[in-house]
Amino acid sequence: MRLGLIPAALVAASIGACAPVDTPPAPAAAPQAVSAPPAAQPEISLETLKTVTQTLSSDEFQGRAPGTPGGEKTVSYLAQQFDKAGLQPGNNGSWYQEVPLVQVSLEGDPDLSFTGGKQPLSFDYKEDMVAVSYRFTPHTEVKNSDVVFVGYGINAPERGWNDYAGLDVKGKTVIILVNDPDYETQGLEGPFEGRAMTYYGRWTYKFEEAARQGAAAAFIVHETEPAAYGWNVVRSSWTGPQLYTDAPANNMDETVVNGWLTNEAAQQVMAAAGKDLATLTAAAKQKGFKAVPLGLKANIAFDNKIERQASRNVIGILPGSERPDEYVIYTAHWDHLGICEPVDGDNICNGAVDNASGTAGLVALAEAFAKAGAPDRSIIFLAVTAEESGLLGSAYYGANPVYPLNQTVGGINIDGLNLVGETRDMVVVGRGKSELEDYLERALGQHGVALKPESTPEAGSYYRSDHFSLAKYGVPMLYAESGDDLVNGGIAAGRAAAEDYRANRYHGPADEYDPNWDWSGALRDLEIYYQVGRELADTNEWPNWYPTAEFRAIRDKSRAGAE
Template structure:
């Protein structure tokens, strides 16, 4: 997620340094614009936005953590509001899609050791490293595992890049660098889109690829700039109970251990192995890099407490009148952190902006579309669970879609709405990826709104909210936000409002409903989302990813199988 007025919750990843603004790359062939007249601005209900946001973020909902009484109240309210809006239950007569979750908690602190180098090393949990197991087993042990430095841990055949080429890492421990090899590029040109992060740069991908390669353990080297957050974020996120979606095989196809090393710990490891981290990093940035066995062995063990629970996505649908088996989707996550660390005696993280506002926007859009009547295609409204735990609800929907993803035209995600006032600008997160941006540009041009490039593309915010869970299955998904240039106050006021939220309310009990919020920007943005969704639902076009987007091949294969 990216921090701005419309989605101040993006601050979780905004700690890293900012890059100069670069113009997003444009495709060589401009896709056709949507046909037909522009949709009239809908009547977005301000009362709905205020009422639903205030209800969801009240203390009675206890911060909306999955698996709690707060969830029960949340999903019941959403089903009630969807029905009142005029939607139909979206899952075979039910408003809900069950999402099976597993909570895994470390019992005791693991100790990571390396032997066989110039000196034995022992790294402390939290201070030097963090480690978890994605497998649902009570005991985890990796013993005397050969250690290999695999650079950025990327296998991208379409880009001619494979850090695992000629390498067998089955049963071994791999050390991986965060981000892409060209993240320090000033522009957006390079083997991995230059300064802009691709999915290959995300830590989630690196663990996935290590598992595919058969590694026993995978540790990512933390560095603040390419990670876009400090070690404090890694430590706080990886040392408490971890939620995962349940799996019949107990995730036994995952690595035994996934974790992070501080940069200092990684340097000590390389020194003990007779290597230099800076030299290895420089080599890893070059195409044709060969993985480097370090000649040391890793050992780690810990116990896990396994608890299974269930949560729910909430789904409503407005069936299409002409092509009801083709779908346009809106998404927002309903969950937040629940009971959290007290501040001044308040221990409820209410999550008013993050993401009661986005969920209220989902309800308001449902009302507006239902009031306008059915479109040619069906419109789906999906409120997902467990975003704060790693996009789990949307990931479950992506793996278990209620409506075929090959028949899902595209969609829009909302993760926090702008409650600071209207802006002169809009930013597309992950700009230059899909033809959905043509629909947005058309809507912006009609209103005289400026489209600005994403200021920190190296942080990879496109991969940090629920739209990504569908994008990785090929569905074109748009994630746009109001910018920082407030109509009343300009850029200085916009940045001040964003900084105030970051410093005082983000992921804290103070993220509470404020009756003095200025909803004009939220309404303007929802009008944009309405127009884009309505045009997608009325056209016969199937917008695709641009040719160089990492999801294009997946979409082409999906659509070929549907035709």
């Protein structure tokens, strides 16, 4: 999930609060006219929000990990809630879409060592490093692999940047920096959009590119600011059973090993090679950087337990009254981490904010739409699985849509609700991408809420939640959440609440239901999500991405085939 005002903008603000951010430039095209009038105020049930959130985050659901009894209990419960809300089963008479998954569990701890330097190094699993294999094989081993520092690990020909230029890394171990080379820029200008992270800055891209280059192993150097989360998050998310979408040939085209090193461990590796991490990092920020062979050999081995299983997306639909074959979609992920690293004897990561609250919001919106009566277009409510494992459920829906994506007008993603109070502002994640923002601004105007730029675009939050899985296929998706400025306490109070969540609860056992939460911000945000979706469902317009958005060409091509 994205970190912020419990959970979106404010945790990110606490990490980068001192960095001013430019307002995005005006889009290159004027917004389309909209035929529908502004939507009426909805009836969002506070009781539904509380009940569903508390139920899903109770110990009975064991942290809602896909493929577990708690996960099965979750999808059954959500189907019942969608039915109760007044929806119809959304997949040819079924509430479910099967998502084939593979669970890979380490058997014993990996042993990572480096030789050939000033001194041999060995790193402790969880404390110094984490490692997994994307390959579905019972034994994983990389032996005597040459180690290369490849800077930010980016190959972007359209930007004239290639950290792998002139380099053959087949069978080698690459060490990579997180984020983009220009993430410390104070504005939004630079080879990689300045402070705003591009997809090249995401860890997912870096492992994908290392695999394309033929590397045997890839390790990303963790640092809290550019990663936008602490080592505790890496440790909790990358240990224990890992889920992947089932794939042909057991994913043998992936790297053998992917993992993370703490910054301290990476410094030791560089020092053993007679190098300095800070000096190499500074060099890697410059265009024309050349990868640096370290003269070291990497060794790592571990065994895996491979278990094929299925999880399920839950789909409900409210058929449209006039154009039922045109769709507006709301998404939220129902899963969390399940049984995790214990803290003070508690080993259940309940995921109350992340994302029992957002899933409850999906149910409450379904109720509100059903009570108001069907709009012109159909409304899809999609609760997806395995977001915490890499957006697997939404990615599967994107590749195997139940409803045609070229007939899906657009949608809204909910990844956690604001539970610390109403704010004076909202933030669009990835602002300046689509004409859905015009719908949002009209709804905000009815509430007297300001639209603000992201506090920390360097966190790359646009690529970290389920809207991205549909955006990749061209569907305009909006991801907007409460901003920083709390009505009671202002920005300082909001940032303090966000920092407390990030440090003490995010992806840990302490993310539990709290009867003292302030739901006013959540209710206000859900009213806005409703108004945007209702207006979108009652218009005959097809809002698009702005011409500068990376998804515009995909959408234009898909819509050309639909018309």
